[in-house]
Amino acid sequence: MSSSHGRRRIESEAVGTGFQIAPMIDVVFVIMLFFMVMANSVKVEHELKTVLPGPPSGMVVDTSEELRIEIADDGAVLMNDEEYDSASDTTLPALTASLIRLKKDADFRNERVVVTLQTEEQARYERIIQVMNALAAAKIAFVTFTIGSEGF
Incomplete structure (x- = not known):
């Protein structure tokens, strides 16, 4: 068994x-x-409508009107390598008139004027303020500063 x-x-x-x-x-x-x-429950992804920060869509930003204003130790003022006014002139009438004309021309083309203010290390503060007053008279607000003798 x-x-x-x-x-x-x-x-x-x-x-x-x-x-x-x-x-x-x-x-x-x-x-x-x-x-x-x-x-059937899978959702198709669609393009997201995102708005990136930047200038308004109607405003065209073109920095082709970029100016370089240099202030030398002796008080000479040069805009794009061209000297304006004498070193002893405190009101800078030629520079102011030229800046106003450039600003009006840029406003007409819907562009903005960007200015780089380059000063020598020994330039007098009073002269820098005089150039800034000329920029204020022309209503130019986009200004950057550099110090040194890069362009001289």
Whole structure:
């Protein structure tokens, strides 16, 4: 009796060792059903309407009217390498008139005037203020400053 009992155990193990395809087909169908249902809920990305910081869309910014005003140690004032007024003239009438004309011309073209004020290290502060007064008379607001003898 003991020998037949051992034989049945071997036969039962041999039956369960085969590859079962039916559960695999069930799993594949469930996965396929999941993806078919989820395919309808996928949202298509659209282009985002973003506004970047910068000048208003109606204003055209062109820095082609970039001026360089140099102030030398002796008080000489040069705009784009051309000397204006004498070193002793405190009101700078030629420089002021030229700046006003350039500003009006740039306003007519809807551009802005950008000025770089370059001074020598030993230039007098009084002369720098006189040039800044000429810029203020021309209503030029975009001014940057550099110190040194890069352009001389």
